[in-house]
Amino acid sequence: xxxxxxxxxxxxxxxxxxxxxxxxxxxxxxxxxxxxxxxxxxxxxxxxxxxxxxxxxxxxxxxxxxxxxxxxxxxxxxxxxxxxxxxxxxxxxxxxxxxxxxxxxxxxxxxxxxxxxxxxxxxxxxxxxxxxxxxxxxxxxxxxxxxxxxxxxxxxxxxxxxxxxxxxxxxxxxxxxxxxxxxxxxxxxxxxxxxxxxxxxxxxxxxxxxxxxxxxxxxxxxxxxxxxxxxxxxxxxxxxxxxxxxxxxxxxxxxxxxxxxxxxxxxxxxxxxxxxxxxxxxxxxxxxxxxxxxxxxxxxxxxxxxxxxxxxxxxxxxxxxxxxxxxxxxxxxxxxxxxxxxxxxxxxxxxxxxxxxxxxxxxxxxxxx
Numbered sequence: 001x002x003x004x005x006x007x008x009x010x011x012x013x014x015x016x017x018x019x020x021x022x023x024x025x026x027x028x029x030x031x032x033x034x035x036x037x038x039x040x041x042x043x044x045x046x047x048x049x050x051x052x053x054x055x056x057x058x059x060x061x062x063x064x065x066x067x068x069x070x071x072x073x074x075x076x077x078x079x080x081x082x083x084x085x086x087x088x089x090x091x092x093x094x095x096x097x098x099x100x101x102x103x104x105x106x107x108x109x110x111x112x113x114x115x116x117x118x119x120x121x122x123x124x125x126x127x128x129x130x131x132x133x134x135x136x137x138x139x140x141x142x143x144x145x146x147x148x149x150x151x152x153x154x155x156x157x158x159x160x161x162x163x164x165x166x167x168x169x170x171x172x173x174x175x176x177x178x179x180x181x182x183x184x185x186x187x188x189x190x191x192x193x194x195x196x197x198x199x200x201x202x203x204x205x206x207x208x209x210x211x212x213x214x215x216x217x218x219x220x221x222x223x224x225x226x227x228x229x230x231x232x233x234x235x236x237x238x239x240x241x242x243x244x245x246x247x248x249x250x251x252x253x254x255x256x257x258x259x260x261x262x263x264x265x266x267x268x269x270x271x272x273x274x275x276x277x278x279x280x281x282x283x284x285x286x287x288x289x290x291x292x293x294x295x296x297x298x299x300x301x302x303x304x305x306x307x308x309x310x311x312x313x314x315x316x317x318x319x320x321x322x323x324x325x326x327x328x329x330x331x332x333x334x335x336x337x338x339x340x341x342x343x344x345x346x347x348x349x350x351x352x353x354x355x356x357x358x359x360x361x362x363x364x365x366x367x368x369x
Contacts, residue, residue: 057098064094075301082304089297096290103283107272114268124150130157132164140178148184149257155182156250162198163243166236171202190242190249197239 009017027033051061068090075086128150130138137158143150158178165171176198183191 059098064090067093076305076308078304078308082301082308085297085301085304089294089301092290092294092297096287096294099283099287099290103280103287106275106280106283110272110275111269114265118265121145121147121150125153128153128157130161132160134161135165135170136172137161137174137178140174140181142181142184147261149254149261151182151184152250152254152257155179156247156254158182159243159247159250163240163247166201166240166243171198173202175202190246194239194242194246197235197242200235201239 054061054064068087071086071090071093072083075082078086124143124145124147128139128143139154140158143154155178158175162175176195179191179195179198180187187195
């Protein structure tokens with residue numbers, strides 16, 4: 001018995017296939033068929049200009065008909081071949097219009113992304129503004145987006161809570177953790193001193209280590225965290241003074257961060273005038289392709305119109321020449337009485353006889369005696 005699978009299905013498989021096919025007939029009603037006819041549509045740039053397709057793509061079929069009528073009028077009458085060429089040109093122009101619409105949608109989508117991000121940022125700034133009456137800091141984690149202004153807003157709100165709660169004797173371990181995590185990297189001298197003073201008042205481990213009697217261990221602690229000092233009123237006053245100074249610095253950094261962000265958003269919006277990316281490159285290639293096709297079609301129609309006009313001129317009968325005038329109708333040669341009178345007056349003024357003046361007018365020189 002051969003181990004190769006037979007290419008022909010068995011009778012049982014054929015019967016099962018026929019039975020299963022009866023359950024998958026696809027859309028049956030006309031309305032369902034109209035909905036599913038566009039399931040495989042990836043983009044509508046080369047979609048047919050059927051009224052149903054135009055309507056499904058959000059286009060007006062009457063506008064396409066008006067475009068075709070205008071082109072028929074512009075390029076003049078012709079035969080059936082000419083009509084199909086004009087119809088092809090109308091399709092090309094309509095695809096060009098679709099492409100411009102797609103480019104506009106591409107830019108609008110990018111603008112919506114910017115606006116959506118700005119709305120989220122404003123909401124995050126509101127969420128990072130805490131009430132000073134809160135005993136603890138709600139959130140000490142830096143923003144996931146890495147936004148400098150949101151991080152500074154959290155730090156400023158944390159410092160405001162400390163400034164309000166410390167004079168009332170409220171200390172929380174999260175106070176110094178907030179300064180460490182929201183300072184944006186390496187702590188400066190003032191921030192490092194604030195963290196040290198906050199640990200004096202709020203860190204249970206630090207308070208316990210301050211009472212350590214092992215001199216070697218205390219030396220290690222002082223090397224890492226500074227001298228072990230008591231937490232008194234002097235340290236409290238210094239802490240409040242440093243917190244106030246740090247708040248002023250953070251406020252100035254927030255103004256600078258907001259200016260930088262506004263400039264970045266403006267540059268990002270302006271960069272949409274020259275979009276980049278794979279999708280935009282596809283649109284540009286399609287635009288170049290359509291422009292070349294439109295140019296070729298227009299040149300072809302203009303050439304066809306010239307040929308059509310040339311054929312019409314050949315078909316027209318040649319005009320008959322005008323009849324020659326009869327000798328009786330020819331104008332008489334010679335001078336009239338009025339011309340002779342004018343010549344006599346001119347000769348009298350110049351001192352030349354009328355005959356000599358006529359001879360001079362005919363090209364003969366005047367005699368000088």
